[in-house]
Amino acid sequence: MFPSYEVPLDEFRHLVSERAVTGETVLLNMGPQHPSTHGVLRLLLELDGETVINCIPDIGFLHTGVEKNMESKRYEQAEVMTDRLDYMNTIGNNLPYCLAIEKLGELDVPPRAQAIRVILVELQRLSSHLVWLGTHALDLAAMSVFLYCFREREMIIDIMEMCSGQRMMTTFFRPGGLWRDVPDEFEISVRRFLRYLPGRISQYESMLTKNPIFLDRTKNIGVISGEDAIRWGLTGPALRGSGPKYDIRKAYPYSGYEQYEFEVPTASEGDVYARYQVHMAEMHQSIRIIQQALDKLPIGPVRSNNRKFVPPPRAEIGVSMEALIHHFKLWTEGFSLPKGATYLPVESPRGELGVYLESNGSNKPQRVHYRAPSFAAIQALPILAKGHQVADLIAIIGSIDIVLGDSDR
Amino acid sequence: MGVEQKLGNLGVVTFKLEQVVNWSRANAMWPMLFGLACCAVEMMAAQASDYDLSRFGMELMRASPRQSDLMIVAGRVTRKMAPVVRQLYDQMPDPKWVIAMGDCASCGGVFNNYAIVQGVDEVVPVDVYVAGCPPRPEALIHGIITLHEKVRGEKLKDWA
Amino acid sequence: MTTIDKVTAHLQERFQAQPCDLCGDFSLLIGREHIVEAARLLRDEFGFDMLADITASDYWPEGCSVPPISPRFHVVYNFSSLEHITRLGLRVPVNDDDPQVHTVEGVYACANWFEREIWDMFGIRFEGHSDLRRLLMPRDWEGHPLRKDFPLGYEEPQFTFNFDDIARRKPRAEKGQG
Secondary structure, three states, rough: OOOOOOOOOHHHHOOOOHHHHOOOOOEEEOOOOOOOOOOEEEEEEEEEEEEEEEEEEEEOOOOOOOHHHHOOOOHHHHHHOOOOOOOHHHHHHHHHHHHHHHHOOOOOHHHHHHHHHHHHHHHHHHEEEEEEEHHHHOOOOHHHOOOOOOOHHHHHHHHHHHOOOOOOOOEEOOOOOOOOOOOOHHHHHHHHHHHHHHHHHHHHHHHOOOHHHHHHOOOOOOOHHHHHHHOOOOOOHHHHOOOOOHHHHHHOOOOHHOOOOOOOOOOOOHHHHHHHHHHHHHHHHHHHHHHHHHHHOOOOOEEEEOOOOOOOHHHHHHOOOOHHHHHHHHHHHHOOOOEEEEEEEEEEEEEEEEEEEEEOOOOOOOEEEOOOOOHHHOHHHHHHOOOEEHHHHHHHHHHOOHHHHHOOO | HHHHHOOOOOOOOOOHHHHHHHHHHHOOOOOEEEEEEEEHHHHHHHHOOOOOOOOOOOOOOOHHHOOOOOOEEEOEEEEOOOHHHHHHHHHHOOOOEEEEHHOOOOOOOOOOOOOOOOOOOOOOOOOOEEEOOOOOOHHHHHHHHHHHHHHHHOHHOOOO | OOOOHHHHHHHHHHHHHHHHHHHHHOOEEOOOOHHHHHHHHHHOOOOOOOOEEEEEOOOOOOOOOOOOOOOOOOEEEEEEEEOOOEEEEEEEEEEOOOEEEEEEOOOOOOOHHHHHHHHHHHEEEEOOOOOOOOOOOOOOOOOOOOOOOOOOOOOOOOOOOOOHHHHOOOOOOOOOOO
């Protein structure tokens, strides 16, 4: 029924050293199903004893064909598929897609919607970093951190469920704003969570930051210099751990980020420990941003009034002919964007997540492409892993924070 | 411990062999760590605090298929991954069960295209389907309890 | 003059880059013979140190039976400068009868996998690439999925009226099968 999955050596002979062919070094398959690969990543390791001489990643085991599928759906229908790409940052995948549509269609977004977008995206960043910390620590045998982090994540997921009804795949952001306004308990819950979280993060830091075992396993492992990181297209905490201070929220601000004061943490050593420090500092900055956004939360509508893109409220359909026609057109045909192409990057917890949206004037996209930060990170994995031992390779894979749904699309 | 205190010295207790074996299989089922995509995160959440799978006997997820009884296919199975799923299923020793967790594993889910196998039951025989995208941890637990009931109802002649 | 204007003027003058009105942000068309030189120039002289993305787009009208339009593909390069905080997009038109572009792997190391993905999805070859194999699809897959003439692979949903029909055709694994 399905052919067995064997690859002859000739296909990747040019990637392994000569010693593999003679049998001096061992070719080991760290297969798609592995507890520490954070998804279905296959690594072909060339080992000399325990040392990794070469590491050839093989991705595609989660290739979902989303880009092709989105070309056959209308813009609003295609948005549902975007949540499922980078599944740790679900609501953060909706954001660049909606921003790209708003840019091409010249749609305005009310300030309240922008502020709530920022709050939810930063909450999702916290959730993603918590899961990252839990799984990274689990790989390095600190099991209790995993349980604590998931307990905190449950609180964030409860807030998401309160807004949209769904725990993970919310599709809450729509072109023009949000799907609906957040309920009254939203602000109280978020504030309660923000009072509770900094103490918890300090707890995790006290468990790991000065822990001699953790330091031994992460210091001077997987070092990459700043220039090499830029050359290999690394972005996000993996890049900032090596020096360059590049954050899309500061460089190309979107959705009102320019109003909020926050720092971009960096480290200079470029090893696994530096990336860990950057992640932890980013969590504190996210808390800061959410506090500011909540304090300044404006009152007003949460979706644009442009009836060519946004359906009218149900009450209006009974009294206005135009509202009925707009409703009919949006439900049967969907909206069309003018011809053009745009690329819109946002800062996901993994790095630069960009949407390249091309429209040919119809109601279906001509081309949607997601620039995935994990794609570049896995490409750089052989550079990070050369010369280290297999156990260190596990620490490196954890530190670059890859999600295979993101890289395979 | 509790039984003797409540009922006193029972002497000899008889059960049907089926009941004892099914009870032991259901209460100590070890899942294999087979999270593929988004559902894997909800499976991890079900395993972690708040919704604890250890109370159902699934204390840890074994990474090795040779040591596990239950394969929870959590996530979308692509055509590239399908032979791997089959190979892992074949490596599991009998008795084994499969839970198809989520819409993508049950029927292809949101993705109806060239790359996704439309339901993992094209590749491995499935015992319980859990719907949801992703299913809540409570839904997964409901699926696991359904599987336990199914296991407890198994007859001698159907045993692997 | 901003960096973008300087760069655009330089590219137009040296490589005859044409502006493309309908292309929005990515409005500079450049010939495929010039792309490597242009990339090197952008990296060394103008400080575009990161190649954010290479992608491609197929312009053949879907479901069309006439021969593909020319140029059928546009390969879109997305350069980003960290110090000047600017982005630049370049498009390289590629025909269907000879879908080849020279690789920019020598200039930007991260182009390796981006170009492999385009080969896998669109069938555009990159000359001089060190390792042009399929990346996302299985190694023995035939066809290039993101081309417009590749079918979506849509499976008909199983309703009550066609349940038995589809159940007969759909492969199904049974318990106890080897």
